[in-house]
Amino acid sequence: MKIAVFKETREGEKRVALTPQVVKQLVGKGYEIFIESGAGEQSAFQDSDYKNSGATIISSAEELCKVASVFLKINAFNDREISLLPENSICFSLMYHLINPEYVQKMSDRKVSCFSMDAIPRISRAQSMDVLSSQGNLAGYKAVILGAEHMTKIFPLMMTAAGTITPSKVLIFGVGVAGLQAIATAKRLGAIVEATDVRAETKEQAESLGAKFITVKDDGVKVEGGYAKEVTSEYLAKQKEAVNKSLFQADLVITTAQVMGKKAPVLITADQVNQMKYGSVIVDMAVEQGGNCELSELNKIVIKNGVKIVGIGNLPSTLATNASELYAKNIQNLIQHLSDKDGFKWDMEEEITKGTLIVHKGQILK
Secondary structure (H helix, E strand, C coil): CEEEECCCCCCCCCCCCCCHHHHHHHHHCCCEEEEECCCCHHHCCCHHHHHHCCCEEECCHHHHHHHCCEEECCCCCCHHHHHHCCCCCEEEECCCCCCCHHHHHHHHHCCCEEEEHHHCCCCHHHHHHCHHHHHHHHHHHHHHHHHHHHCCCCCCCEEECCEEECCCEEEEECCCHHHHHHHHHHHHCCCEEEEECCCHHHHHHHHHCCCEECCCCCCCEEEECCEEEEECHHHHHHHHHHHHHHHHHCCEEEECCCCCCCCCCCCECHHHHHCCCCCCEEEECCHHHCCCECCCCCCCEEEECCEEEECCCCHHHHHHHHHHHHHHHHHHHHHHHHEECCEECCCCCCHHHHHHEEEECCEECC
């Protein structure tokens, strides 16, 4: 099987779909790997690293599409890349198919097969393929570091000859993978951490990492596949009331809440921002899906009534080396599950295949 890796073209994207270490492992199993020149440079992987691992370096996307039948990316293929894809080729990338039907149609029109890396089912045997978890873990860590950069305070308690510095208060919305890592990172740095989530079962997880969990007693939440699928307006109103005291006292607020296939829920309104501490910071990790804070702006840092709102998107890309290493292992595990060196198994009823295969030979499956 001949596998090719495109150089990412999305603005600000520094990750790459395969790393030299994973290339070496795939080559050892009989796969042929082709890398577009410069694909790994922003992740600190040079062409020579890939070459030494057994890959062939190809000068351009056009030439790449002449030698391979399986194509890997982090982000969705752009129009130019789609036009170059051979008919019946197989593509792997983040598709977010539920909110990008036009993109799915373009891939269908090209008569290719597409696996969506963000559609890995949340089951035990697919954990090693779960891109959203691996990238969310890094993003949760980076959100705390980003918050620390923009705060005017330190996190830990510090006793000095000049007096005692009290620890910062951190509030985290959403106790998924990113939220849990944010809790752990903030606690390691010495902050007092509180957390809230619409899923009651996350209370124990948050508390195990040292956070105080803000509970809302209500049954207005439907959970599916580990995600909050539907949250009633009545529940959101109760949650808002429950967290306001902590929100208005927090030095740093990190929001991580997302709903699969829908716009991110607004958890912090403009009115709430106006009541927050002057000098506090919000890091909105859901800004690319519309934002959890009503005043967030994508890839901008805005100040409203003295509150700094950080809306930097694609946080995993800011840790490109580690993010690429994890993504590459995720995609390696998925490819080896779906195929061997001679080709794909195409077991259409197998759970992981069924969950991730969005387009098959031009036919849209979901």
